[in-house]
Amino acid sequence: MTYSTQTKQYFIGLCLVVLMAIAFAPAANAETNSTSTNTTTTSASKDISSLLALLQSLTKQVEDLKKQLAEVRAELKDGLKEGMSDDDVKKIQELLATDPTIYPKGLVTGYYGPMTKEAIIRFQARHELKTTGEVDAETKALLLEYFKERTNGQIPPGLLSAPGIDKKIKMRLITENGEMRIKCDDKKGAAFLCKEEFKHKNKGKGSTTTDSVSSTTAQSAIDKAEGAIADLEEEIDDATDEDAIEDAEESLDDAQALLDRAEDELEDGNNKSAYDKAVKAEKIAEDALDELKGKDDDSNDEATEEEAEDAIDDAKDAISDLEEEIENATSSDAKTEAEEKLAEAEDLLEDAEDELDDEDFESAIEKAEDAEEIAKNAKDELEN
Incomplete structure (x- = not known):
């Protein structure tokens, strides 16, 4: 069998192509593997660099937060109270302002005024601390725990009312031996953080367990507390003794804060805690009501109805004398001025009769005596 020259050339060329492919294949594979390896190495290096950068950033944030917390711990003083001005007060006001039910005005001035004091009292009452209105050691400890929740030095909106924040703080307050850094007992301390401890201590003690009070009983106690608070509010509106009113309003704030907490506990299914808080709120309101009524009664006992009537009669006589003097007056300017005084005295007399x-x-008596004095002075001026 013979092949043409063209066929032979074609066959030889094909063999050369195959031989060249075989010869260059390892080099090509080596180059491909090298490129792949280089690509993988480059990608891994980039990933490592990114992770290192992220780690450095997180480390810096942690250090910044530690520094911020250290600054707060170092600067926030014990014993802050009404009348003081301080940057610490401003920090506390910023925190309190995150919950309008605690600090309705939300003013951040750095001045510890009556509104800040009332806000601290509400904060203390909510957390079952002694309601002093001052930043004592226990109050400071709780405030500092809330300050830990700051983000980049800023207090998140709604922090004090944020769901679950109480539980989060409780976990931080537990020491290594399982005890609370803030004392838990039946009379003082951050009892809202110690519910589990109370529940454990009271387990099996009958009426002191959470399950021993039904939601109906707890709701009934809350309703009674609401009624007592409403009665106190009404009595405050009718009271006249300013000092007694101020004391009653403080008690009203305490009772309302406890009632709010009782409603929250009932909603969370903590019937016993809700019941206890409602009963305490009712007692605070009732005691304040009795005290306010007693002070008002004492105030009224200082003056009799007969004495008030006599004072009003004296004022009427003085006003009548002034009216007569005005009719006989010749100076128009003096007469006009006297008529103004007469109108003022008559208004006071009308108020006295209402009282x-x-x-x-x-x-x-006080208003009648003022009316009498105005009328007499106006008459004397008119005569002269």
């Missing part, structure tokens, strides 16, 4: 009708004899 007499309300059996507030002390106030009736």
Whole structure:
């Protein structure tokens, strides 16, 4: 069998192509493997660099947070109270302002005024601390725990009312031996953080367990507390003794804070805790109501109805004398001025008669005497 020259050339060329492919294949594979290896190495290096950068960033953030916390711990003083001005007060106001139910005005001024004091009292009452209105050691400890929740030095909106924050703080307050850094007992300390401890201590003690009070009983106690608070509010509106009113309003704030907490506990299914808080709120309101009524009664006992009537009669006589003097006056300017005084005295006399009708004899006497004095002075000026 013979092949043409063209066929032979074709066959030889094909063999050369195959031989060249075989010869260059390892080199090509080596180059491909080298490229792949280089690509993988480069990618891994980039990933490692990114992770290192992220680690450095996180480390810096942790250090910054530690520094911020150290600054707060170092600067936040014990014993902050009404009348003081300090940057610490401003920090506390910023925190309190995150919950309008605690600090309705939300003013951040650095001045510890009456509104800040009331906010601290609400904060203390909510957390079952002694309601002093001052930043004592226990109050400071709780405030510092909340400050730990700051983000980049800023206090998140709604921090004090954030769901689950109590539990989170409780876990931080537990020491290595399982005890609370803030004392848990039946009378003081951050009891809202110690519910589990109380539950464990009271387990099997009958009426002291959480399950021993039904939701109906707890709700009934809350309703009674609401009624007592409403009665106290009404009595405050009718009271006249300013000092007694101020004391009653403080008690009202305490009772309302406890009632709010009782409603939260009931909603969470903690019937016993809700019941206890509601009963305590009711007692605070009732005691304040009795005290306020007693002070008002004492105030009214200082003046009798007869004395009030006599003072009003004296004022009427003085006003009548002034009216007569005005009729006989010749100077128009003096007459005009006297008429203005007459109108003022008559208004006071009318107020005195209203106070007499309300059996507030002390106030009736005071207004009647003012009316009498104005009328007499105006008459003397007109005569001269």
